[in-house]
Amino acid sequence: MKLIDVWNEMAARLATIPELRVYARPVGKIDIPAHGAAAIIPYPQAVDFDLTYGRGSDELDQAVVVAIGNPESERTATRLAAFIDGGGGTSIKEVLEPTGYTSCDRVVVERAEFDVYTMAGTPVMVAIFYCKIIGDGVTA
């Protein structure tokens, strides 16, 4: 797998969600749209090499961080709920999981956790989607 290609494909899928600004790289400054949210693909948590002989398979632990807004806002709660739904066009899991990737074999969104980050001195509600990605070990 080429990590850059995986990031790009995940970002392209996330970009199909309405009003979601997507950052395909772990950048330093995030702008959250006033009526939307921002999805950031950060550095991966880990790569496990050699799941099979002959560099057949590697496994990547890669998160997607969705920053929504004021944790005490009803709009934030509604928006967050839509991202963690199982379906409906705004679901992170629904968008990322279907087969058809060329950069890897499969992306599975295993779980989501929630936190409040401070961005530019302002508290922001975030949802962190933890993905397990498997693909070829040898990169063509």
Place this chain on the structure above:
Amino acid sequence: MKVHGKDTEITVDGDAITTATNSSQLDREADEHDITCYGVDDYEYGGGLRKGAFTMSGVYADGATGPGAILRPLIGMVVPIVRKPEGTGTGRPQESFSALIKKYTETNPVAGYITWQCDTTRSGAITDTTQS
């Protein structure tokens, strides 16, 4: 020198199954015959016919070159297997033998990848060679 297992290569009936496999085990055994006779204080044994099992398992892959497509049709058949326990390279060992494909199992967990396992019984001798 210690040798890592990740370079192991396996072909079954001529088909490479290496990149879907993450574990394999080749047993080499011999029958044991009690040849103890009178006048001794300890058992004595002799070796008999040799035998062994070969098992392999890994992560399932789809398509014509995946383990399912390769192994399912071979159930009940005796086929050639070649294993390179240290990978490909001059001077490295190679094991060639025939084996009865006795059992093939696929496991589908809800929270993980599909895995597979194949149990075989060796038929005939193992030919140990050194790769050139």
